[in-house]
Amino acid sequence: MRTVDLILRKRGGEELSVDEIQYLINGYTTGEIPDYQMSAFLMATYFTGMTDRELSSFTDVMMASGEVLSLGDVPGVKVDKHSTGGVGDKTSLICAPIAAAAGVVVPMISGRSLGHTGGTLDKLESIPGFRTDLTLDQFRAQLSQLGLAFMGQSEEIAPADKRLYVLRDVTGTVESISLIASSIMSKKMAEGLDALVLDVKVGDGAFMKKQVDARRLAAAMVGVGRRLDKRVQALITDMHQPLGYAVGNALEVMEVSQTLQKAGPADLTRLSLELSARMIHLGKVTSTLDEARKVAEDKLMDGSAYRKFKQVVEAQGGNPQSLDRFELLPNATGMREILSPRAGFVSAIKAEDIGRASAMMGAGRSRKEDVIDPAVGVILEVKAGEKVESGSVLCRLYYTSEENLDEAADLVEDAFRISGARPEERELILEVVS
């Protein structure tokens, strides 16, 4: 088998066999296939895509390149939830406790922020003492005991995907539906799950800018799950404005606490409940989705989801009191208000710019090595569709350093679109792919 022949066939849109895909990925992981051939292969894949069969093989081989968790000794049905990344998207911290409170086992393995989107691990680590570097034994024990544990992805999970991702990042081959789908699914399928609920974000603040692309990505991932015998469902949800009001790590944890105490934003609550319901349904707690929706709402309303979250925080070394007493969370030292330049209706809030401004103030990373400031971020005062007066507050920036502050403020100001007419309401949950 010659690598260049496989590149040529992929370039021509031909289907590669399992053996050929194995040869490529394993050869690349061992260093026998050089970067320059793999990057040409990836760019050809960007243009010609993958068949369903290729996608499953690709995912399978990447998954098999590393450790595959065995959670067989943990009783219960294991269901995770994964989002493709948005701004203000803290649903994982809400739906995981709801589902766990309902009896689903939720082994949540998450990532960190990169670029303008946040990461679940960073949000959790803004809780004083919270540790995400569990050993696998600790992870398993906590799952057995509490039904929920949060952990960072170990280096041993899908190492081929890690190597490929680094290469894709510098060769302009990130935005391939097939490569994104196989990257996500190779990691998730290595977690020993029974089922998975995906939240594919679409909009200017998301990776997928168009609904048709989000649908293709969702369908690709659901298809991979099916061929690997896992129950997988995907929601396609709007990311044309941040989810909820808070953007920034500790700020988002505060909003999570409020939401778990029934005082959260409507959009965040609604999406978290729908995701929880699907986890509960796929987790076989109920036989219908409607029953699952009822269970999810009950677990939120009766406070058991909030209690579950506090137990998990405590179990992982965090201070659960900080969820009630926000002064115990990292707090910014300065605040700047962004005012509306004129009266009208908020027609859009460009999520990407809000995310970038927040990251710029220290809430995110532009490179992996960057250190995060958990306290900083943005709190929206209004959301799309609301009426504003000239000079009324659109949002507040919370900062600890004035470096980049003016730039962030400009970005945020430009992110708000104010129009004369009341805009049409956008749907939050656009589609279900299952």
Added chain:
Amino acid sequence: MRTVDLILRKRGGEELSVDEIQYLINGYTTGEIPDYQMSAFLMATYFTGMTDRELSSFTDVMMASGEVLSLGDVPGVKVDKHSTGGVGDKTSLICAPIAAAAGVVVPMISGRSLGHTGGTLDKLESIPGFRTDLTLDQFRAQLSQLGLAFMGQSEEIAPADKRLYVLRDVTGTVESISLIASSIMSKKMAEGLDALVLDVKVGDGAFMKKQVDARRLAAAMVGVGRRLDKRVQALITDMHQPLGYAVGNALEVMEVSQTLQKAGPADLTRLSLELSARMIHLGKVTSTLDEARKVAEDKLMDGSAYRKFKQVVEAQGGNPQSLDRFELLPNATGMREILSPRAGFVSAIKAEDIGRASAMMGAGRSRKEDVIDPAVGVILEVKAGEKVESGSVLCRLYYTSEENLDEAADLVEDAFRISGARPEERELILEVVS
């Protein structure tokens, strides 16, 4: 400027500026841009192509990456001819002396064989004593004196193209019209030419399998020439069967000698005359192409082209007598006849297979390091359209070693298509692009 952004823009089909192309090529040549980014860029270029402006910039920057010959002190109009490579294509050795005999200055810088196609340098070096490693001063002096000199491409010509070609070869990015056009033209434009006649081969024995691709390549190269202020014309010619009867280095030199003595194959003579006429016309010896055709024919018929070739052979250290006494050329030690399995008409002779068989016997290289056997090759006995009897000779293999002989014989046998009905005649010169 970030390389990945340029890759992304090329991936999206956007036009890059001269500065950006310069950044890419110079960065790659100096090693600042790694292979893996360049190969992704090349694959993106394969899919999205280049605009005319990009193609000119790309060519110009590659040309400027090395030495650009100055032939300003050589009097006369300098015109070269370049073929994209075919099987049995020895027209350079015929049209160059014809054009030079007509008063055109022909600085012919050529390549070596690779794969199934031959190289002008290898053919010339089968003449005992012939040297192609002239210094630039020798080259200039001979051009001034005889109007024709043959030389190999120096390492200093378009080094960026050399580096890129090595990478393209292993990353499946050779077959890009834009990259082929810029590669050829960057080298040719570095030769200090005033005009260039291109012979773009199309057919199974050529790089371009389809006429539409050959036309696109021809148009791209002619366009680059125009934007760099050079007169460039291209013929698109058939390569569905070998040109002439001889394939193999010394065998082809013998056929060149016969053709220059008015006893050559009809197709080879016709194409060589047309190419010569265009060189003579672009070289401003005549004001019309029809006059140039007349001059070309005169120079062939009155023997002055043959005398010119012998003078050049002698000037470059070769034995001119070997052109009249073929026993002085390298001769094979064995011969095998390939017979027709049935009566009928030769409907096609797959040029690529004839070329591969010849290379397999030693006439060509599969790797750059391979040493060529100048004596071996194939002599066709019949050409497409001719009638054959069962058992009549289709061609003869000339060999010096029996290694690979059976395999070559099988390949050659399969190359001949014998059909019941007389096939339609194919055009030799399909199009002119100017």
